[in-house]
Each structure stands twice: as C-alpha cells, then as structure tokens.
Amino acid sequence: MFKKYKLTFIGVxxxxxxxxxxxFYVGCESGTCKITSSPVNSTLYGALMSGLLFNIFENKPKKK
Structure with a gap:
C-alpha cells in the first residue's frame, strides 16, 4: 500500500x-482565525491540502 500511495504520504x-x-511563524494574533489559531488545526489543514495536491501527480493505471 505504501508503494501505491508513496507520493501522497510524502505530501501529507x-x-x-x-x-x-x-x-509558528505567522499564526493568528487575535485568536479568532479558524485554521491558524491552533497548531493542531493548522497542521491538519496543511497535511490535508498537501496530500490532496500531491495525489494529483500519482500515476494511476489506465482501465481497458
């Protein structure tokens, strides 16, 4: 399974x-930002978006 989705895991x-x-470096000063006010939210959002982006570039077998 890792070989099949290696690029996606790397992206995550x-x-x-x-x-x-x-x-850590930009964050949210006021604490009202939904994504950047918490390190957990920011980390999960970055992992999700990057995983989806890297998934686009994986080679998928073509169906006959």
Missing part, C-alpha cells in the same frame, strides 16, 4: 510540517 508529511511552521 510535508504539508503537516509546513502547516505547523505557518502557525
């Missing part, structure tokens, strides 16, 4: 790291 990890770094 990459996005989670970027999401946390965005929270």
């Amino acid at each position: 990890v990459f996005g989670a790291i970027l999401g946390y770094l965005y929270f």
Whole structure:
C-alpha cells in the first residue's frame, strides 16, 4: 500500500510540517482565525491540502 500511495504520504508529511511552521511563524494574533489559531488545526489543514495536491501527480493505471 505504501508503494501505491508513496507520493501522497510524502505530501501529507510535508504539508503537516509546513502547516505547523505557518502557525509558528505567522499564526493568528487575535485568536479568532479558524485554521491558524491552533497548531493542531493548522497542521491538519496543511497535511490535508498537501496530500490532496500531491495525489494529483500519482500515476494511476489506465482501465481497458
């Protein structure tokens, strides 16, 4: 399963790291931002979006 979705897993990890770094360095001053006010929300959102983006580039077998 890992070989099939390797690029997606890499994207999820990459996005989670970027999401946390965005929270850490930019964040939300007032605390009213839904995504960037919490490190958990920011990390999960980054992982989801990056995983979806990297999933586009995976080679899928063509059906006959």
